Amino acid sequence: MKKTQLYLPMGFRFGGVSAGIKQSGKPDVALVVADHPCTAAGMFTTNKIVGPAVVIDREHVKNGRAQAVLINSGNANTCTGRKGERNALVVCRDIARRFDIRPDDVLLCSTGIIGHQLPMRKLSAGIADVAGKLRASAAGAMRFSKAILTTDLRPKTANAKVKLPGGSVSLFGCAKGSGMIAPNMATMLAFILTDANISAAVLRRVFREVVGQTFNKVSVDSHMSTSDTALILASGRAGNAPLQRGGKAMKSFRAALTDMCDSLARQIAADGEGATCLVTVQVKGAATPEDARRAVCAIVDSPLIRCAFHGSDPNWGRIVSAVGYCGARLKPEKLTCRIAGVKVFTGGRPVNFDPRRLSQRMKQPAWTVEVELNVGRCDDFRYTCDLSGEYVSINADYHT
Amino acid sequence: MKKTQLYLPMGFRFGGVSAGIKQSGKPDVALVVADHPCTAAGMFTTNKIVGPAVVIDREHVKNGRAQAVLINSGNANTCTGRKGERNALVVCRDIARRFDIRPDDVLLCSTGIIGHQLPMRKLSAGIADVAGKLRASAAGAMRFSKAILTTDLRPKTANAKVKLPGGSVSLFGCAKGSGMIAPNMATMLAFILTDANISAAVLRRVFREVVGQTFNKVSVDSHMSTSDTALILASGRAGNAPLQRGGKAMKSFRAALTDMCDSLARQIAADGEGATCLVTVQVKGAATPEDARRAVCAIVDSPLIRCAFHGSDPNWGRIVSAVGYCGARLKPEKLTCRIAGVKVFTGGRPVNFDPRRLSQRMKQPAWTVEVELNVGRCDDFRYTCDLSGEYVSINADYHT
Numbered sequence: 018m019k020k021t022q023l024y025l026p027m028g029f030r031f032g033g034v035s036a037g038i039k040q041s042g043k044p045d046v047a048l049v050v051a052d053h054p055c056t057a058a059g060m061f062t063t064n065k066i067v068g069p070a071v072v073i074d075r076e077h078v079k080n081g082r083a084q085a086v087l088i089n090s091g092n093a094n095t096c097t098g099r100k101g102e103r104n105a106l107v108v109c110r111d112i113a114r115r116f117d118i119r120p121d122d123v124l125l126c127s128t129g130i131i132g133h134q135l136p137m138r139k140l141s142a143g144i145a146d147v148a149g150k151l152r153a154s155a156a157g158a159m160r161f162s163k164a165i166l167t168t169d170l171r172p173k174t175a176n177a178k179v180k181l182p183g184g185s186v187s188l189f190g191c192a193k194g195s196g197m198i199a200p201n202m203a204t205m206l207a208f209i210l211t212d213a214n215i216s217a218a219v220l221r222r223v224f225r226e227v228v229g230q231t232f233n234k235v236s237v238d239s240h241m242s243t244s245d246t247a248l249i250l251a252s253g254r255a256g257n258a259p260l261q262r263g264g265k266a267m268k269s270f271r272a273a274l275t276d277m278c279d280s281l282a283r284q285i286a287a288d289g290e291g292a293t294c295l296v297t298v299q300v301k302g303a304a305t306p307e308d309a310r311r312a313v314c315a316i317v318d319s320p321l322i323r324c325a326f327h328g329s330d331p332n333w334g335r336i337v338s339a340v341g342y343c344g345a346r347l348k349p350e351k352l353t354c355r356i357a358g359v360k361v362f363t364g365g366r367p368v369n370f371d372p373r374r375l376s377q378r379m380k381q382p383a384w385t386v387e388v389e390l391n392v393g394r395c396d397d398f399r400y401t402c403d404l405s406g407e408y409v410s411i412n413a414d415y416h417t
Numbered sequence: 418m419k420k421t422q423l424y425l426p427m428g429f430r431f432g433g434v435s436a437g438i439k440q441s442g443k444p445d446v447a448l449v450v451a452d453h454p455c456t457a458a459g460m461f462t463t464n465k466i467v468g469p470a471v472v473i474d475r476e477h478v479k480n481g482r483a484q485a486v487l488i489n490s491g492n493a494n495t496c497t498g499r500k501g502e503r504n505a506l507v508v509c510r511d512i513a514r515r516f517d518i519r520p521d522d523v524l525l526c527s528t529g530i531i532g533h534q535l536p537m538r539k540l541s542a543g544i545a546d547v548a549g550k551l552r553a554s555a556a557g558a559m560r561f562s563k564a565i566l567t568t569d570l571r572p573k574t575a576n577a578k579v580k581l582p583g584g585s586v587s588l589f590g591c592a593k594g595s596g597m598i599a600p601n602m603a604t605m606l607a608f609i610l611t612d613a614n615i616s617a618a619v620l621r622r623v624f625r626e627v628v629g630q631t632f633n634k635v636s637v638d639s640h641m642s643t644s645d646t647a648l649i650l651a652s653g654r655a656g657n658a659p660l661q662r663g664g665k666a667m668k669s670f671r672a673a674l675t676d677m678c679d680s681l682a683r684q685i686a687a688d689g690e691g692a693t694c695l696v697t698v699q700v701k702g703a704a705t706p707e708d709a710r711r712a713v714c715a716i717v718d719s720p721l722i723r724c725a726f727h728g729s730d731p732n733w734g735r736i737v738s739a740v741g742y743c744g745a746r747l748k749p750e751k752l753t754c755r756i757a758g759v760k761v762f763t764g765g766r767p768v769n770f771d772p773r774r775l776s777q778r779m780k781q782p783a784w785t786v787e788v789e790l791n792v793g794r795c796d797d798f799r800y801t802c803d804l805s806g807e808y809v810s811i812n813a814d815y816h817t
Contacts, residue, residue, distance in 0.1 A: 062742075063742065064738060064741040064742040065741045065742070065747045065749065066737055066738050066740070066741030066742075066747075066749055067741075095734070095738075096734065096737060096749075096762070096765065096766060096767060097766070098765060098766045130734070131734030131735075131737075131738065132733070132734050132762075132766075132767040318718065320720050320804065320808070320812075321812055324808070324809050324811075324812035324813045325812065325813065327809060327813040328812070328813030328814055330813065330814075333532070334495070334496065334530070334531030334532050335531075337466055337496060337531075338464060338466055338495075338531065340466070341464040341465045341466030341467075342462075342463065342464040342465070342466075347465045347466075349465065349466050349496075362496070362532075365496065365498060366496060366497070366498045366532075367496060367532040404720065404809060405809060405813075406806035406809045406810065408720070408724070408809075409724050409727060409804060409805060409806045409808075409809060410806065411724075412720075412721055412724035412725065412728070413724045413725065413727040413728030413730065413805075414728055414730075
């Protein structure tokens, strides 16, 4: 992101520092603090095993208000018992005291290794450090975006400005992904900051809808994490007339928010562990929404198919057979499959195509698999990536 | 298998030859013919996309009778339209004519690449060749076992002899697996031959039960094939009193059949594509059978967990988090997890263990993951293997 392109929402200061939680010495403590309490909403993992940060955030965001978000990477503080819970509360109180805000206006996210206690001395020192370095600047936002990462290769950010009656609204978002990413929940971690004037109830509703169509459509490895959290804070500083459901202004705001979250979702899939390409899998014409979901999940959950993606192999047989076993209503003779825009299967039979040319297309950084069931009107899609030997290396060598 | 150990069931002749269907020149046509019509039963894939061989076998085995099974490897004859159907029928008629048996007593299995027409000249020549080389010998049975393989590294055979009133019964079985192997159906291909005297109805029932507890418990890569078939033929030549449901003789027969199929199932998982170890995943104490199934499938379907298996990494966090998202009823504080016999997680917290020693245990060729939910009495298990870079190579480089 070029500095000149960044529309920083008013009312937030950002920071990110290295506190030594990660052995690599990379940034691992991120903090964003709003000048005043914001309206806020959150979406969380549906995993039944969660860390104390998820429990705390669910509770703290209930009243639709928040003022600060502290993220530590390198340690998920999950499966750490009572001590882990106490440590999480200590962090919230620390932030509250430093900025003179209410403890329940502090949100907390921890991501990284499971089952280890937070290194509280390092973390406290990191909080003291980052608290003194908060900036309402693009550089501050970038430092924040980098300090939330784990095995991600690239920071993931998105930005938008929307003209609304009464004032222009800016949005800034960032996310981390990489591994343990599966659909049907909020993604690993995503943070959206905006200066829009919007009530908590309206914000919660629009955020849930947008997350469902963006972050919940990502699957790197079908494995749902214990820390998935997506948060949005709105400072109201833009001075726009309060956003209401159904209005024209809301349409513009929702479109901008959707574009941003969609961009972050695609960035997460493209930077999946070991990934070399972003593949959008679309299923069309299913009999029911559940059938569409089943078909698209059978495709993105198949390691066999994702290996073919990695080999730039237009292996329609694997795709068609996955649709065959997913349980969706199906007439094989009505099935059509396209890979990277090329029709490879239709009417129950493969189509003659030039496999070398198609394989070249599959070497692009982003392309699409489309499956038309042609038995109804329901569609679904997922963002995924290829399964590489690099994924195996990363995850076979990672130490508990 | 040593020759001296083989109890060959009476009444069958076996063969396997190279017909050039596989580019590698490895054996690719297998045939077993019984001297007289046998009682027979079959279990098939639940995939909605199937090859004509599966359609034909379902039809031919309905009457509980069969006399010959022809298998070609290297070509699945799936998604090949009318021409593929006609070719499959031509093969059945060819076998029937050569051995003067009824066409509907011929069973057919095709395994290999999807979407290519069978090379009928090569296949017909292969059938002529193998028909002249059938032997009622261990060598013949081994040639048969080898000619059904695709990417398998090793032939998979099992053998048993059971003393029953009126005569000893022998069983011989072989299977192929390797890729596109997922639970809840018959496995890729498995053939059991026995000289037991047993009615078709009784055979069908016991075979369905045994397959459900053995082959259906294997998952190499969560991807269900279009050709999965398990067949059993009983020649009745052993002279035992007809096997009846519920009797003591049936108990012995069922135990021997279960042991054999269980052995073949474990061989399939151990020889999964790229596999270096066989992992038995057991879930105990679930609230319902469906909960047990969900938990065990969430574990074996996670590439993240199977990468940890490959790295001999006792990564209980991944296992526990998969159980957390599977949807099963769960009390985190009641959860216990053991890896290779070592307790690593209990009461919601990790246990202190020596990761190096445990990692050494995980380098053994076979070990177990046990998860106790402790909220009910339902158990389930799966045989699976590690996910290696070799799996990715095999499946990224395989050409459509």
